[in-house]
Amino acid sequence: MIKSADVVIIGGGISGVAIAYNLAKKGVRNVAVIEKGYLASGSTGRCGAGIRQQWGTEMNCRIAKFACELFENANEELEYEGDIEFKQGGYLMISSTEKEHEQFKKNVELQNSLGIPSRLLSLEEAKEIVPFLNTDGLVSATFCQKDGHLNPFHTTDAFARAAERLGVKIYKFTEVTSIITENNRIKGVRTTKGDISTNVIVNAAGGYSQQIGKMVGIDLPIYSERHQILVTEAIDQVLEPMVMSFSLNLYCQQVPHGGLLMGRGDEGEPRDLRITSGWHFLEEMTKTITNVLPPLKNARMIRQWAGLYNITPDRQPILGPVDEVEGFYLAVGFSGHGFMFGPATGVLIAECILGEDTTLPIDMLHLNRFKKGELIFEPSVV
Ligand code: FAD
Known part of the structure; x- marks a missing residue:
């Protein structure tokens, strides 16, 4: 050393x-x-490993946009022999309350003013992007094609x-x-x-x-807090963008090998360094995701794990x-x-x-x- x-x-x-x-x-x-x-x-x-520029504060929009541009060129800049697998399939953010819809409108206005090409969508337009999205109980959506995910x-x-x-x-x-x-x-x-x-x-x-x-x-x-996540077996491509909801507290994407990766924050997690896996997450995750994306009820989960969010006030x-x-x-x-x-x-x-x-x-x-x-x-x- x-x-x-x-x-x-x-x-x-x-x-x-x-x-x-x-x-x-x-x-x-x-x-x-x-x-x-x-x-x-x-x-x-x-x-x-989701990458989105759809934020609600100017600072986060700017940092995320800057980072996204760096990711776009990372294979070349870093002269990487492999591939960081940056797939810009977009992020579809869904709103399920009027309050959230109002926030989405403000977010898109802010994002567009900073050069982020996001759009506010009706539920019909959202279904054009994810045809099997269950829009019951949803109000609207936003979408940015330049968002995506990569291999961490x-x-x-x-x-x-x-x-x-x-x-x-x-x-x-x-x-x-x-x-x-x-x-x-x-x-x-x-x-x-x-x-x-x-x-x-x-x-x-x-x-x-x-x-x-x-x-x-x-x-x-x-403080640090456990957040859990799971992946299903690989299936044929069904989901191009990342689907995310703040009020339903979930995100889901299909990674290049075909597995569906999804996570949510569990209510009432203790503030400690545990990264064990729990049943409650599994039950809530499967219940909420199969309501929003019904065909996923046929996908079989193969693995669940957890990591730490390091959270400021x-x-x-x-x-x-x-x-x-x-x-x-x-x-x-x-x-x-x-x-x-x-x-x-x-x-x-x-x-x-x-x-x-x-x-x-x-x-x-x-x-x-x-x-x-x-x-x-x-x-x-x-
Ligand atoms: P870390 O990756 O945690 O690295 C810190 C390292 O420090 C660790 O490897 C640790 O071993 C090491 N270390 C700690 N103490 C010591 C010591 N005393 N000596 C030596 N080494 C030490 N972010 C996104 O942007 N998009 C997402 O979609 C997303 N999804 C997430 C899903 C889950 C389930 C979780 C848990 C997090 C998610 N995050 C996401 C957050 C993201 O993972 C973190 O914000 C990010 O990885 C932080 O990176 P880091 O390098 O700062 O910290």
Whole structure:
């Protein structure tokens, strides 16, 4: 293991490897990524990997649009030998209350003003996109063809390999056990495989970001919560877009190999680090999805699993430096949408560490927004 690094990144999920790649691309090559498991073993490898630009806040629309453009070119940019499998089959968002319909109208107006080609649809138009959609109880829908999904393992691998080619060192199965500080300045990390001295650390530890914050005496306003997901056996193509509902609390997509991947948030989940699977999710998931997409009642489930959402009070990430500890940066609290932000997170945090003007303004995502009471609530989350 190297003895010193310009930057140490804790976490080998999409955020960590994308930050490492962007630092190296900008010439900071003495970078170490420390991952306690294998790459993408955290939420990244457990997620739905849906990519949408249909958000209800300007900031999220802008970040998601920027990230989507980066995903579109990722195979070439990262010179990836494989394929990140970015399929832009669109996202069909369905509304089932008048209130939600009103929000959708505002969302589409906002999205269009920012160059996102989403549309408000009648239920008849929605059925043209998903013919077997059960529209009973629904009010309207929105659709953006440029949204989609991709393969989270390949994408993480693509960033990691590109970073390594530029000199980044990635240490897998290596856990950060403490952070060394002196006079509120970062001095190094202690890991299960040795110490690395450094003046800059990025906390990109996903569901475990709270624990990493505590290593420097910071109590991050974040909690983690289990979210569950399942996949069916592969069947013939029935679903082109991702179907999503906030009020029914579900999403479903068909991945390239033919399996239907679907998830929802269970009510009343404890705020802890459990990633076990439960019956309640299974019952609720199958009940709600077969109501919305009836032919799926014939699909057989083959696997269910869970991962952690790392949630902030306003459901927005915390990005940027921490005032109290010099050299400590955060890329945490993605609240269920950190995968789709990944490539943008990589660019923005690298720029931030280098003291450059960031491609998009991220000041409002600083940790101090909670102290100042300047929260930015996102209405469109599952
Ligand atoms: P992670 O992928 O969690 O990576 C953090 C890494 O840090 C982990 O690999 C962990 O092992 C490592 N680590 C932690 N502590 C230490 C330590 N002490 N030492 C060393 N390493 C450590 N997002 C979307 O954009 N679209 C979706 O459709 C979507 N669906 C989701 C579905 C589910 C069921 C879940 C659970 C999440 C979903 N998300 C989705 C959210 C998304 O998965 C996360 O926001 C994103 O993956 C966060 O990436 P990350 O790299 O920041 O964190």
